[in-house]
Amino acid sequence: MSEIFSPAFVPTAKPGPVASEGAATRSVLIGIAILFLALFLVLPLFAVFTQAFSHGIGAFLDAFREPDAWCAIRLTLTVAAIAVPFNVVFGLAASWAIAKFEFPVKALLITLIDLPFSVSPVVSGLIYVLLFGSQGLFGGFLINHGIQILFALPGIVLATVFVTFPFVARELIPLMQEQGNAEEEAALTLGASGLHAFRTVTLPNIRWGLLYSVLLCNARAMGEFGAVSVVSGHIRGLTNTIPLHVEILYNEYNFVAAFAVASLLAALALITLVLKSVLEWRFAGELAHGRAH
Amino acid sequence: MVETPRPKRTFRRPSVIPGFGISFGYTLTCLGLIVLLPLAGLVVKASGLGLSGIWEVATDPRVASALRISFGVSALAALVASAFGFLVAWVLTRYRFPGRKLVDAAVDLPFALPTAVAGIALASLYAPDGLVGAPLAKLGLQVAYTPVGIFIAMVFIGLPFAVRTVQPLIAEIDREIEEASATLGATRLATLTRVVLPPLIPAVLTGFALAFARGVGEYGSIIFIAGNLPYVSEIAPLLIVIKLSEFDYGGAAAIATIMLGISFLTLLAINLIQAWSRRRFGYV
Numbered sequence: 001m002s003e004i005f006s007p008a009f010v011p012t013a014k015p016g017p018v019a020s021e022g023a024a025t026r027s028v029l030i031g032i033a034i035l036f037l038a039l040f041l042v043l044p045l046f047a048v049f050t051q052a053f054s055h056g057i058g059a060f061l062d063a064f065r066e067p068d069a070w071c072a073i074r075l076t077l078t079v080a081a082i083a084v085p086f087n088v089v090f091g092l093a094a095s096w097a098i099a100k101f102e103f104p105v106k107a108l109l110i111t112l113i114d115l116p117f118s119v120s121p122v123v124s125g126l127i128y129v130l131l132f133g134s135q136g137l138f139g140g141f142l143i144n145h146g147i148q149i150l151f152a153l154p155g156i157v158l159a160t161v162f163v164t165f166p167f168v169a170r171e172l173i174p175l176m177q178e179q180g181n182a183e184e185e186a187a188l189t190l191g192a193s194g195l196h197a198f199r200t201v202t203l204p205n206i207r208w209g210l211l212y213s214v215l216l217c218n219a220r221a222m223g224e225f226g227a228v229s230v231v232s233g234h235i236r237g238l239t240n241t242i243p244l245h246v247e248i249l250y251n252e253y254n255f256v257a258a259f260a261v262a263s264l265l266a267a268l269a270l271i272t273l274v275l276k277s278v279l280e281w282r283f284a285g286e287l288a289h290g291r292a293h
Numbered sequence: 294m295v296e297t298p299r300p301k302r303t304f305r306r307p308s309v310i311p312g313f314g315i316s317f318g319y320t321l322t323c324l325g326l327i328v329l330l331p332l333a334g335l336v337v338k339a340s341g342l343g344l345s346g347i348w349e350v351a352t353d354p355r356v357a358s359a360l361r362i363s364f365g366v367s368a369l370a371a372l373v374a375s376a377f378g379f380l381v382a383w384v385l386t387r388y389r390f391p392g393r394k395l396v397d398a399a400v401d402l403p404f405a406l407p408t409a410v411a412g413i414a415l416a417s418l419y420a421p422d423g424l425v426g427a428p429l430a431k432l433g434l435q436v437a438y439t440p441v442g443i444f445i446a447m448v449f450i451g452l453p454f455a456v457r458t459v460q461p462l463i464a465e466i467d468r469e470i471e472e473a474s475a476t477l478g479a480t481r482l483a484t485l486t487r488v489v490l491p492p493l494i495p496a497v498l499t500g501f502a503l504a505f506a507r508g509v510g511e512y513g514s515i516i517f518i519a520g521n522l523p524y525v526s527e528i529a530p531l532l533i534v535i536k537l538s539e540f541d542y543g544g545a546a547a548i549a550t551i552m553l554g555i556s557f558l559t560l561l562a563i564n565l566i567q568a569w570s571r572r573r574f575g576y577v
Contacts, residue, residue, distance in 0.1 A: 002474055019468050019471040019475060019484075020387070020473045021420055021481060022481075026388055029380065029388070030384050030388055030390055032380060033380050033381045033384040033385075033396075034396060035375075035401060036377050036380075036381070036451065037381065037396060037400070039425075039449060040445075040450070040452065041399055041402045041403065041449070042380070042402075043418060043424070043425070044406075044414035044415055044418060044449070045402065045406065046422065047322070047412060047417055047418050048412045048413075048414045051414075051417055082365055089319075090320070090323045092316075092318070093315075093316040093319040093320050093323075094316070094320040094323075094324075096312060096314060096316040097316040097317040097320050098310070098313075098320075100313075100319075101305045101306070101310070101313050102305060102306035102308075102319075103304055103306070103468045104304070104429070105303035109324075112324055112328065112329070113320075113324060113328075115328055115332070116328060118506060118557070118559075118560055119332075119510070119553065120509070120510025120512065120513075120530050120552055120554050120556075121408075121510065121513070121530070122510070122530040122531075122534060122547075122549075123335070123510070123530075123533065123552060124514045125535055126537065126546070126549050127331035127332055127334055127335045127549075128331055129537060129542070129545075130331075130332055130334045130335055130338050130542060130546060131330075131334045133542065135540065136334075137337070152387060156321050158327070161327055162327055162328065162331070164350055165327060165328060176377070180483050181308070181310060184310055185309055186312065188309055188311075189309075194311035194312050195309070198312070205542070216405075219405050219407075221559065222407070223406070223407025223408070223410070224406060224407070224410075225408045225409040225412075225512065225513035226408065226511075226512035226513050226530065227437070229512075229513075229534070230533075230534060230537060232426070233341055241435050243408075243409040243410070243513070244409075246409050246410065246413065247341070247409055247413075249351045249414075250413050250517065253468050255417070258413060259413065259414075259417075262409070262410040262413060262414070265406075265409075265410045266406060266410055269402070269405040269407065269410070270405075272344055272404065272405045273398055273399075273405050274398075276398075276401070276405075276549050277397075277398040279448065282392070284531040292513070
């Protein structure tokens with residue numbers, strides 16, 4: 001009797017034909033799914049590159065001879081270089097406080113950190129206009145002191161930080177919660193200082209999760225359109241990021257240049273996707289599992 | 294007699310790990326300054342208008358039409374995204390075919406592709422002289438510059454939410470239940486609709502709600518393909534931008550408040566679905 005429960009009698013993991021669809025149904029379903037994804041996801045990406053090169057490589061390169069294009073690229077890199085590290089520091093602090101300690105209202109705190117994801121990009125920009133605009137809450141104070149936040153770098157950075165706020169924290173919180181405190185406690189018992197334990201124990205444990213979240217955070221920071229569009233003021237060569245520059249070119253019917261600059265962002269998206277997938281395949285065990293998309 | 298000191302009641306449970314004060318304080322400071330203070334500013338501005346003021350903005354014909362388009366088309370798009378998202382999630386978890394991992398990675402494209410890029414790409418594809426738009430125009434269906442274009446863009450951005458909420462749950466289904474159902478004489482179709490599908494409904498609903506909320510707030514990928522004709526294809530987020538450019542901060546804040554209110558209700562609905570699911574099926 002008892003050998004029924006011995007490993008030799010465990011049913012094979014491969015399910016029998018009764019628990020799956022027939023071969024024909026399977027092929028049809030795979031076909032529909034791939035056709036749908038090709039039409040809705042791949043075709044737009046394909047369109048960006050074909051339109052960008054529709055008048056040859058010369059016309060493509062012309063789009064980057066414009067000084068405005070370079071100003072936009074420089075501004076986008078600057079904004080990402082401020083917003084991403086800021087969110088990394090915030091994400092590390094938030095995940096340390098939330099994952100390593102037990103305190104009440106934790107769930108509420110996580111919900112509040114996630115809040116920017118459920119706010120429309122346009123509203124994310126609007127809230128800063130309401131604060132810092134000429135008729136805003138602090139508008140008079142800023143004008144009197146000659147401080148420019150809206151229609152300048154600080155406003156663009158603030159809006160970008162807002163829309164990318166949850167990225168690092170929501171990856172690291174579940175990851176650190178899965179890993180628990182035992183290793184840090186061991187390090188501390190052996191005489192390591194808190195900072196030393198963080199650097200040599202925690203950081204190596206979360207490095208792939210951190211890289212994963214930085215990738216996604218950066219892609220969103222460089223590509224954000226709605227929120228930045230509201231606070232930037234669209235001053236050519238001054239407060240235009242790459243996505244805003246694409247919009248201006250497109251609205252001027254300068255399609256080749258618009259798609260050429262857009263292909264830069266599309267390439268960034270592709271690189272992000274590839275690296276993200278590599279991390280998911282290679283280091284699945286070292287990324288957060290409880291992550292909500 | 295030595296009295297043992299009673300443990301002091303503390304905010305957090307005592308722990309040997311240091312750094313709670315500084316990390317918790319820094320988290321609250323950032324959250325307060327970047328997220329909560331600006332959102333509170335919106336609430337202050339909107340409450341200055343009063344309920345009657347917000348109602349007045351909401352019932353303005355142009356605003357009402359934009360809200361109707363945003364919410365109506367988004368619901369329809371989320372429905373389609375959920376249906377196809379379920380199919381894609383099913384195919385990706387249940388079947389093995391060449392290129393499966395590549396297809397799986399491609400699902401996240403709308404997350405990674407900047408919305409403005411998606412917007413101009415969709416607009417050029419579905420324009421009357423575009424790759425997809427031209428054949429459709431011959432059939433008498435104009436997509437770009439109509440609500441159909443808005444629908445296409447919303448399906449595009451909503452699809453990953455629909456796929457990624459259902460996918461992990463399909464992977465966790467106990468195959469033996471399906472085998473049991475088949476052994477007891479159920480046809481494959483009966484097994485799918487009466488055994489496999491019911492426990493997946495909460496996840497499908499959550500995916501629908503997420504795609505719906507995203508579609509309502511979406512701006513970049515829609516404005517290029519929509520054509521933005523007032524009363525026909527003008528979405529609520531665009532109207533906020535227009536109000537701002539007219540320095541009508543009150544009007545913009547009122548529309549934003551209505552949108553925030555409805556996305557709050559959507560979030561609440563998601564939480565209720567998940568609470569119900571936890572009671573009914575024992576998982577989220």
